Amino acid sequence: MPIPIVNSIASWFLKKRFHQIELFVKYPNEVQNELLFNLIKVAKDTEIGRKYDFNSIKTYREFNQRIPISNYEEFHPLIERSRNGEQNIFWPTAIKWFAKSSGTTNAKSKFIPVSMESLEDCHYAASKDLLCMYLNNNEDAQLFTGKSLRLGGSKELYKENGTVFGDLSAILIDNMPFWAEFSSTPSNRVSLMSDWETKMQAIVEETIEENVTSLAGVPSWMLVLLNNVLDKTEKDSLFEIWPNLEVYFHGGVSFNPYVEQYKAILPSNKFRYYEIYNASEGFFAIQDQNNSSDLLLMLDYGIFYEFIPMDTYKTLQQRVVPLSEVELNTNYAVLITTNAGLWRYKIGDTIRFVSLSPHRIKVTGRTKHHINAFGEELIIENAEHAFKSVCQKTSAEIVDYTAAPIFMEGKEKGAHEWIIEFKTPPKHMADFEYLFDEALKSLNSDYEAKRLNNMTLNKPKIHCARTNLFYDWLKNNNKLGGQHKVPRLSNSRVYLEELLRLNEQ
Numbered sequence: 001m002p003i004p005i006v007n008s009i010a011s012w013f014l015k016k017r018f019h020q021i022e023l024f025v026k027y028p029n030e031v032q033n034e035l036l037f038n039l040i041k042v043a044k045d046t047e048i049g050r051k052y053d054f055n056s057i058k059t060y061r062e063f064n065q066r067i068p069i070s071n072y073e074e075f076h077p078l079i080e081r082s083r084n085g086e087q088n089i090f091w092p093t094a095i096k097w098f099a100k101s102s103g104t105t106n107a108k109s110k111f112i113p114v115s116m117e118s119l120e121d122c123h124y125a126a127s128k129d130l131l132c133m134y135l136n137n138n139e140d141a142q143l144f145t146g147k148s149l150r151l152g153g154s155k156e157l158y159k160e161n162g163t164v165f166g167d168l169s170a171i172l173i174d175n176m177p178f179w180a181e182f183s184s185t186p187s188n189r190v191s192l193m194s195d196w197e198t199k200m201q202a203i204v205e206e207t208i209e210e211n212v213t214s215l216a217g218v219p220s221w222m223l224v225l226l227n228n229v230l231d232k233t234e235k236d237s238l239f240e241i242w243p244n245l246e247v248y249f250h251g252g253v254s255f256n257p258y259v260e261q262y263k264a265i266l267p268s269n270k271f272r273y274y275e276i277y278n279a280s281e282g283f284f285a286i287q288d289q290n291n292s293s294d295l296l297l298m299l300d301y302g303i304f305y306e307f308i309p310m311d312t313y314k315t316l317q318q319r320v321v322p323l324s325e326v327e328l329n330t331n332y333a334v335l336i337t338t339n340a341g342l343w344r345y346k347i348g349d350t351i352r353f354v355s356l357s358p359h360r361i362k363v364t365g366r367t368k369h370h371i372n373a374f375g376e377e378l379i380i381e382n383a384e385h386a387f388k389s390v391c392q393k394t395s396a397e398i399v400d401y402t403a404a405p406i407f408m409e410g411k412e413k414g415a416h417e418w419i420i421e422f423k424t425p426p427k428h429m430a431d432f433e434y435l436f437d438e439a440l441k442s443l444n445s446d447y448e449a450k451r452l453n454n455m456t457l458n459k460p461k462i463h464c465a466r467t468n469l470f471y472d473w474l475k476n477n478n479k480l481g482g483q484h485k486v487p488r489l490s491n492s493r494v495y496l497e498e499l500l501r502l503n504e505q
Contacts, residue, residue: 001150017132024299025358029324034305036063039337047089048078048343060322066305069320069335071346079111085161091115091341099168099280101377101446109445111165112280122301123172125288126276126283129298130249133288134274138247143213147185151203151217151225152234156242157192168280172458185210196455200225200269204232212242218252218316219416220264220374224456226265227411238265251276252375254491255293277363282338283346285361294360299323302339310350314365328353333367371404374414374456376447378440380488386439392434397423400470400487404496406461415458419499421465434463469503476502 003305023032044054057063068074075090082095090113097114112192135141152169173191186206193199198273208229215222217393226238233241246260248271255275274326277285277295282303285295285306297305305323310331312318320335334473336342336350371378406415437459442447450457470486487495 011187017129018136020300021129028299028359029322032304032323033060035300035302036060036337037302039302039339040340041262043090043092043341045051045088046092046341047075047238064320067344069344069346071348071448075342075345079113081192082113083111083161083163085163088343090343091339093117093255095341096163097171098163098165099171100165101280110280112168113340113342114168114171114280115340117302118282118338119172119175121339122283122303123168123278124176125301126278126286126298128284130274130276133286133296134247134249134272137288137290138272141246142244143246144183145212146213146242147183147205148212148216149186149203149212150191151215151222152182152191153285155493176332177257185212196449197453200228200455204228206238208233208241210242213244213245213246215245215248215250215453217250218375219250219255219258220253220408222248222250223261223408224413231411236265237267239268240296245271247274248274249274249276251278253372258408261410264410279347279349281336281342281345282340284336288360294354294362297359297361299359304337306335306337306344307351308335310367323359326353326359330366349490365491367495369487371405371416371489371491372402373407373491374450376450376457377442378416378444378447378489382440382443382447382490385443386436389439390432390435393435394426395424396426396432399423400486402470402490402495402499403460404493406458407493413454413458414456415461417461417463417493417496419463419465419469419496419503421467421469425464429462429464433460436460436462464502465499465503465504469499473499473502 010221025189037057038052038333040049040057043049049055052066057066079098083090083098088096093115095115097119098111099114101110101112131143135143150169150173152167152173157166157170157174157323166174170192173188186203190199190202190206193202203225215226218227229238229241230236235241238245245266248266250273272290275287275293275295276283283298283301284303285297287293288296299305306320307323307326308318308320310333313333326332329352331350331352334347334351335344336347337344346366346367350364350367352364354360354362354401366372369380383401383403387401391397401418401420403416403418406417408414437451440460441451445459451459473486486499488498
């Protein structure tokens with residue numbers, strides 16, 4: 001299809017969609033309230049709907065009081081029944097797909113339900129909106145003259161009990177309309193390869209001859225791919241390979257550690273970066289302005305939002321507020337009720353509002369300490385279980401520890417750096433390091449994927465701390481006492497660097 005015709009169609013769609021966006025920007029609370037009661041009405045005859053008598057819920061206050069807050073562990077039994085083929089448990093239409101993501105305390109992986117409604121009205125709708133916003137802000141855009149290089153997950157789709165599970169990206173690619181593949185690279189066949197090393201080589205071979213105008217994917221994974229492209233072509237800049245490249249749509253992990261590395265291989269002030277905020281549970285927010293990392297919260301994707309102020313989180317004073325009661329610059333844990341049947345579900349993310357008209361947010365972190373610099377989503381429970389297992393095998397005893405990422409630099413891979421104070425150190429530190437790495441792989445499927453053949457993560461780097469290092473650090477920071485603890489895991493290197501310096505004194 002000629003580019004002018006494509007641009008004309010996109011312009012028509014953009015204008016139509018922007019009228020709808022203007023509606024929820026102007027009337028956010030009304031749109032969210034109407035959405036909530038539509039979800040309740042649709043699900044009233046499900047098992048959950050009958051249990052909590054959805055039919056009689058007439059106000060948000062009743063919804064808030066009657067429906068319990070849940071996390072994955074609490075929702076897991078219902079999901080497992082659904083994965084085994086039962087229907088109409090938490091959503092009335094058939095749940096065929098489950099997005100596999102990083103695990104929790106009790107499971108190596110999570111399986112998030114994906115309905116047809118969430119595919120069409122959330123994930124695919126968001127992809128169109130992202131394009132609309134970008135085109136609206138950049139009238140000179142030439143995206144349609146070439147292809148988008150998309151980099152999804154590494155897992156194939158697997159069938160079980162009549163249902164299908166895999167990475168969300170694999171589910172999205174598998175269900176895209178046939179014509180969508182014409183505007184994307186690599187091919188669906190290559191995109192759905194399960195072996196990352198083979199897949200990476202295949203992507204490089206398929207894409208270097210294409211006219212790539214945009215990039216889409218997680219920053220850490222994308223950086224690995226782009227460096228492979230430069231190695232294969234023996235070029236220094238991506239513009240030498242794809243001269244019409246103009247934008248990178250990114251999300252999944254913080255972009256901050258990677259900014260300079262991208263600028264080095266994309267040396268142009270005209271090149272644009274657009275951030276998104278999505279997860280297996282849904283697509284939540286989109287950057288709607290050039291040169292701004294603030295994200296517009298999308299209020300009409302079939303997701304009803306609630307928020308828990310973090311200063312009350314998991315306390316007796318915990319309170320939940322709807323969108324109409326949020327305040328600026330307050331850290332909130334996010335609850336979602338969705339068109340895939342998740343009811344008042346804690347996604348584990350924290351955000352703060354930087355604008356209330358429209359509702360724009362910044363993602364501030366997770367409700368639990370974790371490391372997610374490369375999409376590995378390593379949580380404290382993973383570390384604790386791994387240490388327990390390895391200490392039993394090596395007769396070691398641990399006093400305290402903390403960890404942070406080693407960020408990618410140039411063509412160097414990332415890693416996790418740990419400093420551990422032992423009461424009884426292992427006899428052979430190399431054995432401890434190897435067993436610890438293997439234990440983390442067994443506990444966390446996303447960490448395992450990132451460690452595969454050192455594709456994104458090198459093996460962990462572990463330092464032995466001197467005696468009383470953590471006590472001295474707490475003392476130096478006026479944090480002695482039972483309520484103060486050293487942060488176990490952090491996406492920042494601040495704590496680790498302080499401890500490393502103190503360890504040398």
